[in-house]
Amino acid sequence: MLLFCVSGYTMLAKRLSTTVITAPIVFITIGLIFSYVGFFTDIETEETIHLVAEIALIILLFLDASQINLKRLKYRNSWPLRMLLIGLPLCVAIGTGVGLLFFPEWPWVFVALVAAVLAPTDAALGEAVIQNKAVPVNTRQTLTVESGLNDGLALPFILFFAALFVASSAEDTSTVHWLIFGGSQVLIGIAVGVAMGWTSGKLFLFAESKNLTSNVYEGIGVLALTGTSYLSATIMGGNGFISAFIAGLVFGNQVKGHCRFIYQFTETEGQLLVWSAFTAIGLGLLPEALHHITWDIALYILVSLFFVRPLAIYLSLLGTKMPLVSKLFLGWFGPRGLATALFALVVSKDLMSEYSHSLLVVSINAVWISALLHGMSAAPLGRWYGNYMLKFKQKKHN
Numbered sequence: 001m002l003l004f005c006v007s008g009y010t011m012l013a014k015r016l017s018t019t020v021i022t023a024p025i026v027f028i029t030i031g032l033i034f035s036y037v038g039f040f041t042d043i044e045t046e047e048t049i050h051l052v053a054e055i056a057l058i059i060l061l062f063l064d065a066s067q068i069n070l071k072r073l074k075y076r077n078s079w080p081l082r083m084l085l086i087g088l089p090l091c092v093a094i095g096t097g098v099g100l101l102f103f104p105e106w107p108w109v110f111v112a113l114v115a116a117v118l119a120p121t122d123a124a125l126g127e128a129v130i131q132n133k134a135v136p137v138n139t140r141q142t143l144t145v146e147s148g149l150n151d152g153l154a155l156p157f158i159l160f161f162a163a164l165f166v167a168s169s170a171e172d173t174s175t176v177h178w179l180i181f182g183g184s185q186v187l188i189g190i191a192v193g194v195a196m197g198w199t200s201g202k203l204f205l206f207a208e209s210k211n212l213t214s215n216v217y218e219g220i221g222v223l224a225l226t227g228t229s230y231l232s233a234t235i236m237g238g239n240g241f242i243s244a245f246i247a248g249l250v251f252g253n254q255v256k257g258h259c260r261f262i263y264q265f266t267e268t269e270g271q272l273l274v275w276s277a278f279t280a281i282g283l284g285l286l287p288e289a290l291h292h293i294t295w296d297i298a299l300y301i302l303v304s305l306f307f308v309r310p311l312a313i314y315l316s317l318l319g320t321k322m323p324l325v326s327k328l329f330l331g332w333f334g335p336r337g338l339a340t341a342l343f344a345l346v347v348s349k350d351l352m353s354e355y356s357h358s359l360l361v362v363s364i365n366a367v368w369i370s371a372l373l374h375g376m377s378a379a380p381l382g383r384w385y386g387n388y389m390l391k392f393k394q395k396k397h398n
Contacts, residue, residue, distance in 0.1 A: 022375035024122075024337060027275045028368055031282020049284040049345065056277040057342040061245040062226040064148040066252030079138065079317065080145040083330070087309075087316035088150055091119045092157055095308045102300040109168055110355055113161035117344050117363055118304050120151040122337025129333055129378050134386025139326060143333055151339035152245035156186050159239060162347045165355075188238025193246025196229040200247070201254025225251065241346070274338060281341050281367060289364035292357070301366045305373065309334040323392065329385050335374035336366045 095115030096108065103111060130140050163185075204221070207213045213221070226244055233243030310331030317327045344363035348356040 022371070022378065023271075023275060024278050024371040025375045027278040028282035028286065028371060031279040031284075032286050033282075034279070035283045035287045049280045052277050052280045054342075054346070056273050056338065057241060057346065058230050058244045059223070059226055059273060060338065061152055061241055062222075062229070062248035062251075065152055065245045065248035068145060068148055068249060068252060079142045079320065079322070079330075080149070082316045082320070083142070083146045083313055084149055084153055085316075087312045088119055088153055089157075090312035090315055091309055092116045092154075094312055095119065095304055098303055098308055099300060102296050102303075106355075106358070107165065107168065109161055109165040110359075113158065113165055113347070114359060114362055115304075115308075116154060116157040116161055117340055117347070117359065118301075118336055118366055119157070119309075120154045120336070120339035120343070121147045121309075121334040122339060129382040132379075132382040132386060134390070135382050136386070136389050139330065139385075139389075142330060146334075151343075152242070152249075154339070155239070155242055155245065155343070158343055158347060159185055159242075162350060166350055184237060185239040186242060188236055189233045189240065189242030190238075190246050192233040192236060192238055193229055193243040193248075194250050196225065196232060196243070197247035197250025197252075198254060200225050201251045204251075204255055222251075277338050277342070278371075281364065285341070285345070285360060285364045286368060289361050289368075292361045293365050297362055297365060298369075301362065301369050304366065305334075305336075305370060323389075325385070325388060325392075329381070332381070333374065333378070336363075336370040338367075341367045 092112065092115050095118060096112040099106070099111040099115055100108060106114075129135055130144055132140075200221075225247065229243045229247035230240035234240040310328060313331035313334070314327050317330070340363050344359050348359050351359065
């Protein structure tokens with residue numbers, strides 16, 4: 001049935017891309033309908049969600065990172081660097097402060113964990129903006145680079161606060177033990193990722209230079225590298241997700257565009273993976289999240305979307321010559337999507353049931369609210385912003 005829905009959507013995708021109906025909205029809704037119709041049992045649903053979540057997160061972290069050109073990012077455009085290195089930590093800090101006002105009964109470490117999970121953004125929900133040629137190239141590139149990197153950069157924050165919270169909740173284990181555990185997870189994950197990405201990149205370039213491989217086999221090798229970097233780090237006591245992200249970053253900057261599979265997969269099979277993940281969210285997580293949403297949770301999510309990120313991005317871009325409207329535009333288009341849902345799902349397994357449930361309720365509701373608001377505003381706001389900037393430049397030249 002899902003494949004039939006995917007086939008049907010592809011027949012209308014070009015037309016729908018010009019409207020307020022986006023792919024995430026469609027497939028979350030399909031998943032929600034499936035859950036109410038009862039196509040799957042609870043056991044099947046839970047197993048499917050965890051399997052799809054982990055596979056999707058590993059592959060997307062690797063592929064997103066592999067498409068980032070570090071040299072170009074460093075020298076050609078400082079906007080995404082400011083948003084990542086200043087805006088992301090500010091988003092977590094401001095989100096924590098606001099969260100304590102809404103949920104004073106929650107420990108501050110857990111509130112910080114929730115804020116960190118809500119910090120990553122998803123380019124898929126703002127695809128109408130990124131593909132809109134009317135929007136200035138710098139703005140589109142900034143959003144693409146930021147959304148590609150901030151999920152990997154948010155992961156250490158998430159792991160740190162999760163480890164700290166588990167430590168504060170455990171009576172028989174010291175906080176120092178958990179901090180050491182969290183630190184080793186990050187450091188080993190980084191080390192394994194660098195080693196895997198560098199050696200694989202060198203081997204790939206050697207095989208290509210000697211004409212020992214082809215595009216078909218290169219693609220299989222990249223997917224195998226993704227899984228190998230994850231499993232290797234996990235076996236050695238590191239975090240597999242961090243390893244996959246770093247491996248992709250190092251591998252992509254080694255091959256520098258030689259591996260066409262990376263870009264082709266992201267635009268084709270990668271879309272199917274993303275759509276499947278959104279369907280799984282709607283199928284197994286959204287009904288429970290909708291049932292337990294409260295006014296406090298809904299208001300916190302809206303404040304996070306309308307105030308926390310825009311303020312963090314605005315502060316991170318102070319001192320640049322960017323117009324105010326551009327700062328606000330970049331601040332608004334920080335939709336919460338797969339990274340938020342998948343991080344929450346992965347981390348929640350290690351929390352006590354009460355807090356695990358709360359984290360999932362906030363995160364999943366944030367995803368569908370963001371999918372709706374950002375999806376509906378992407379096309380019209382993108383057109384308006386493009387026209388505004390065109391007139392702004394004309395006025396400036398005159």
